[in-house]
Amino acid sequence: MAAKAQYEELIRQFSAFGAVKRELGRILPSDCPSGSAAVLTLLARYGDMRMSKLADLLAVDMSVTSRHVAHLAERGWIQRSPDPADKRSRIVHLTPEGEHKLDEMSEETTRLLAERLADWSDEEVAQLTRLMTRLRASFDDCRDRHPSPGLESTTRTPAST
Amino acid sequence: MAAKAQYEELIRQFSAFGAVKRELGRILPSDCPSGSAAVLTLLARYGDMRMSKLADLLAVDMSVTSRHVAHLAERGWIQRSPDPADKRSRIVHLTPEGEHKLDEMSEETTRLLAERLADWSDEEVAQLTRLMTRLRASFDDCRDRHPSPGLESTTRTPAST
DNA sequence: TATTGTTATACTCTATAACTATA
DNA sequence: TATAGTTATAGAGTATAACAATA
DSSP, rough: OOOHHHHHHHHHHHHHHHHHHHHHHTTTTTOHHHHHHHHHHHHHHHHEEHHHHHHHTTTHHHHHHHHHHHHHHHTSEEEEETTTTTTEEEEEEOOHHHHHHHHHHHHHHHHHHHHHHTTSOOOHHHHHHHHHHHHHHHHHHHHHHHHOTTTSSSSSOOOOO | OOHHHHHHHHHHHHHHHHHHHHHHTTTTTTTHHHHHHHHHHHHHHSSSSSSHHHHHHHTTHHHHHHHHHHHHHHHTEEEEEETTTTTEEEEEEEEHHHHHHHHHHHHHHHHHHHTTTTTHHHHHHHHHHHHHHHHHHHHHHHHSSSSOOOOSSSSSSOOOO
């Protein structure tokens, strides 16, 4: 359990991190901004999945996911097939064109990151990755264990009934 | 120099980090969202400064800074005094009310963070803080050494002449 | 002529709520 | 009645460009 000043400092760094994210975002093509790119990345890693699963992994509302997916579908980078097991659902999957697009973007992004982190050791990069993974996990776990009032554990607009 | 897969994984975590930031943002009062809160934090830490310095520390365009500062000034949390040394400039400084507001928010935010990171050791929190600080520094340094074409080292819309 | 700061406009990301079609 | 997904609307953050005042 760290001191309050330590948490304050960490929060400062969270805030400053936005600059890093924006710089990485600037090299993405305008027809595939970061929100859409995140969808492609998840599909490439975890394979076909339903919208709701995608929303869960993105940790955003399904309405947001729907928009990103629609954007990608218009450009032919993903396809939405009906789910035979549940006609309400749609299975999202990456097309070869989508894979290609993702590869292109990934190339550019890792190149920029490699340039910026040129003087970082392999171990330091791994360490930051581990800690950020754990950070996300700590927030996810707590969301399930101690849900804030009115905050669902699923990424969904509450039913209005 | 890490492998490409390592960079890709790190970028994945950068993307997922948005969820953490959003959860922290949700506990802020609606009259002081995260952009404004960042301004208060910087003023509390570094003291009075000019708009341009503030924009530099926030790593956003000065037009953005101007909006946040105007928002805070309307609520009496900061004041803008003319700079006697340069009549174009304005010095921004925190009011006692602004300090109070910041304290309140800081209380809530660190409380939430402490709850989420309850099972993190002191050293782990410190390590993440160090690595994120260094990350930001690596991006800042590179911006000065290898500026992208058209990307100024100062946070400023390029002159249109 | 260049710089400081402001404002207007536009774009991305997000959440809420209302709606549909299934279950 | 509840759930999967869509769409409309609104709010926050940011960048670009044009502008006023000063250097």
